[in-house]
Amino acid sequence: xxxxxxxxxxxxxQGITGQQGTLHTRLMLxxxxxxxxxxxxxxxxxxxxxxxxxxTVAEACERTRPNVSIIxxxxxxxxxxxxxxxxxxxxxxxxxxxxxxxxDMLRIRAHAARHGVRLIGPNGIGAISPGKTKVGIMPGMxxxxxxxxxxxxxxxxxxxxxSLLRDRGFGNSTxxxxxxxxxxxxxxVDALDLFASDPDTALVVILGEIGGGDEEQAxxxxxxxxxxxxxxxYVAGRLAPPEKRMGHAGAIVRQGTGTAQAKMAALRxxxxxxxxxxxxxxxxIAARL
Amino acid sequence: xxxxxxxMRLLEHEGKQLLGHLGMSAPRGSVATTPAGAxxxxxxxxxxxxxxxxxxxxxxxxAGGIRKAATPAEAEEAARALIGMQIGEHRVESVLVEExxxxxxxxxxxxxxxxxxxxxxxxxxxxxxxxxxAASARSADAVARVVLDxxxxxxxxxxxxxxxxxxxxxxxxxxxxDALVRLVRGAAVFxxxxxxxxxxxxxxxxxxxxxxxxxxxxxxxxxRQHRALAExxxxxxxxxxxxxxxxxxxxxxxxxxxxxxxxxxxxxLALATMDTVFExxxxxxxxxxxxxxxxxxxxARALRMLLARTEVRGVxxxxxxxxxxxxxxxxxxxxxxxxxxxxVPIVVKMRGHFQEEGWAxxxxxxxxxxxxxxxxxxxxxxxxLVERRASA
Numbered sequence: 001x002x003x004x005x006x007x008x009x010x011x012x013x014q015g016i017t018g019q020q021g022t023l024h025t026r027l028m029l030x031x032x033x034x035x036x037x038x039x040x041x042x043x044x045x046x047x048x049x050x051x052x053x054x055x056t057v058a059e060a061c062e063r064t065r066p067n068v069s070i071i072x073x074x075x076x077x078x079x080x081x082x083x084x085x086x087x088x089x090x091x092x093x094x095x096x097x098x099x100x101x102x103x104d105m106l107r108i109r110a111h112a113a114r115h116g117v118r119l120i121g122p123n124g125i126g127a128i129s130p131g132k133t134k135v136g137i138m139p140g141m142x143x144x145x146x147x148x149x150x151x152x153x154x155x156x157x158x159x160x161x162x163s164l165l166r167d168r169g170f171g172n173s174t175x176x177x178x179x180x181x182x183x184x185x186x187x188x189v190d191a192l193d194l195f196a197s198d199p200d201t202a203l204v205v206i207l208g209e210i211g212g213g214d215e216e217q218a219x220x221x222x223x224x225x226x227x228x229x230x231x232x233x234y235v236a237g238r239l240a241p242p243e244k245r246m247g248h249a250g251a252i253v254r255q256g257t258g259t260a261q262a263k264m265a266a267l268r269x270x271x272x273x274x275x276x277x278x279x280x281x282x283x284x285i286a287a288r289l
Numbered sequence: 290x291x292x293x294x295x296x297m298r299l300l301e302h303e304g305k306q307l308l309g310h311l312g313m314s315a316p317r318g319s320v321a322t323t324p325a326g327a328x329x330x331x332x333x334x335x336x337x338x339x340x341x342x343x344x345x346x347x348x349x350x351x352a353g354g355i356r357k358a359a360t361p362a363e364a365e366e367a368a369r370a371l372i373g374m375q376i377g378e379h380r381v382e383s384v385l386v387e388e389x390x391x392x393x394x395x396x397x398x399x400x401x402x403x404x405x406x407x408x409x410x411x412x413x414x415x416x417x418x419x420x421x422x423a424a425s426a427r428s429a430d431a432v433a434r435v436v437l438d439x440x441x442x443x444x445x446x447x448x449x450x451x452x453x454x455x456x457x458x459x460x461x462x463x464x465x466x467d468a469l470v471r472l473v474r475g476a477a478v479f480x481x482x483x484x485x486x487x488x489x490x491x492x493x494x495x496x497x498x499x500x501x502x503x504x505x506x507x508x509x510x511x512x513r514q515h516r517a518l519a520e521x522x523x524x525x526x527x528x529x530x531x532x533x534x535x536x537x538x539x540x541x542x543x544x545x546x547x548x549x550x551x552x553x554x555x556x557x558l559a560l561a562t563m564d565t566v567f568e569x570x571x572x573x574x575x576x577x578x579x580x581x582x583x584x585x586x587x588x589a590r591a592l593r594m595l596l597a598r599t600e601v602r603g604v605x606x607x608x609x610x611x612x613x614x615x616x617x618x619x620x621x622x623x624x625x626x627x628x629x630x631x632x633v634p635i636v637v638k639m640r641g642h643f644q645e646e647g648w649a650x651x652x653x654x655x656x657x658x659x660x661x662x663x664x665x666x667x668x669x670x671x672x673x674l675v676e677r678r679a680s681a
Contacts, residue, residue: 020612027642076513096612098581101510102402103480106409106439114440123581125611137612139641154557155581159609159641164663180556183407209557213405236560239567240576241545277568278561279665 002129003194012066015073079104095121105183119185125155125177146171151191152207173200188218210237215263222270298345304502310521318387328365330386340367342381395488460495480510547572550595550604581612585621603675610641619647634674638667
């Protein structure tokens, strides 16, 4: 079944005529994603990789009925693009753009929540259900089909973990990058919830890093219930000098909270096997499949 | 190079300029960069004054960065002690010489992002000053808070409701609520992540005066805010321009004490690479994330920056062609090899979109590549090359 995106996904690309929009439209189409339309104001009537372009999301929805949107527009116009998609009631919106202003993200989150729209990102790789569809910028050839679900704050760590699994003959049900920003859409908990009832997912991997409270929230969620599948995790930054501020904008360690050690302890306490290295993570996943 | 991950924190005097722009009062004061200047300012104002070291750090009082001065001579002496003082990660370069405020009460008013819940909050307390955190820890009621709706304008009556819950009444209620409305609207207009006035002084006549100003501006909003901010805060014109330019630079870089340079695509991978170098007994020289969508120029700039450090004995580059493009990144690396002839070994672990094209470019320049391997493999390779070169 997979989560969030699958063979039923009909994708709208917002910002399709931009450099990133066009490149990744091509790469997603090559992967097999069903891209039904694109939007760039003023370019209605054109085609990009044979995908019809519209001036507005409303028109694109009316004519082609997408059910997911991916946003490649620049940071300063992301809020507008997201609001347009939310107002059109697209059930899932993926924001790839980075450096989206925080006040804009606060507004986007609130608006999405009020309209029952699910949000992925910003500053993330999107989501992929290998063999079914790719809604994002990940190099699809590195991801194999299988039963490992991955939810991650780091896009490139997701590519790394997926490729290590694939090289060993394993694969993924769905991988979703929640992005590196402090104010974002779905988090670890939302993905865990979805993975719990997904028949295609046998095991869940959390890829975290220093900063913020996502891992701690995941630990609290897992502690409050008997989670039906094994959960493993890796938290990057275990050995990073704590007095130096590094990582994503969301990775700032504030007032002593958000250290890798604290996250690892919280997750372990919740019954998660937390690997101390990527090497150990792959080994432990393989041992459980 | 400033860290984009570090939000821009205004100095107190800059923050007070912004508050003034928002219609809030601050004590009379002037900025001095020399002890003599501080003495002159105190004389002009009529001592006693308070001399406050200007650094974007909290806890200045406890660090001895704020001193009362009864005479201009004392003000000069205080400035002499403060200018050049290290407080936290910053050095004091200027002091704010301010009149003393005959307050009847110290309150606390703030607007902040609660990073755990992803919401903005407005906060008020009738017991401000240095003990507000302790008071908040003792009792949940000590600091009244309300979640701000990002889609609605904060109303004056909402501020008055909060002031009531904070235990205020009479003229104090009205003035403090009015101040909070200005802070909330200012935070929204200028896209601040933190606007904190602690203490917010209450005067005998019921007016309020900002005793301090801690303001953090969202870096990612600077492209559209820096001009308006510069107009509101003339003292910060240069700092704002510098920050706005740096925002576009896309490289998050933190140098640390070590000799293995790291360039990674993505913060998580950068941290994981650092962890791996440590695990294999190496000493990373930095955290560096080239971010996404960068041109070949970004990776070339990052590499040159590391190679310019004489203590760096090798560089490991760990990138994926996802949002980035392997061919473009390889061209950036090759450019540095061709033009600069680096003296130290470079190992590139690279996979993803346009990998074949990227690998071909690197191979033609003799750069060792890890194609199908792991971060462990790349780290072992660079440590091996560095060690071999050292014993050669």
